[in-house]
Amino acid sequence: MNEPIRSCVICRKRFPKAKLLRFVKDKDGSVHTDVLNRRDGRGAYICSNEGCMDKANKKHGLDKVLSLLGLAMKAGHVASGQTATEAAIKSMNACLVIISTDASDNTRKHFTDMCNYRNIPIVSYSTGEELGHAIGKDIRSNLAVTDEGLSGAILKALEPNK
């Protein structure tokens, strides 16, 4: 397999493209994460190393949790949307479930009950629109991260003032 290789713009180490998160600067100067590698503009790749992620997020004022979600998505470790999220929870593949802050009470209760029953961490974070954008999709009020390492990194990023 000939996987494209790119360098992390911070540490300069080389990785398969799929393991890196792409940041793109738009014409107006704003910076976005680009999960689908579809945005035009000047792009740079960041590796999942905590120091590199932190530096890039700080520099561009981006949200660390959402960046980590983008990375998890690229690596194929995110299930999103009611059916896929439920399936990930029921199969115990979900290591972390995120509900948007604007999800309906029903959705929140539904997933909280499911997760509590199985001891899967569940957090409320960001709007459905932001969650969706972070993984290159439309509005998502719920999603599951299915990788333990990335889930841990996200939970750590959610701890206040650390």
Ligand SMILES: [Zn+2]
């Ligand atoms: Zn790096």
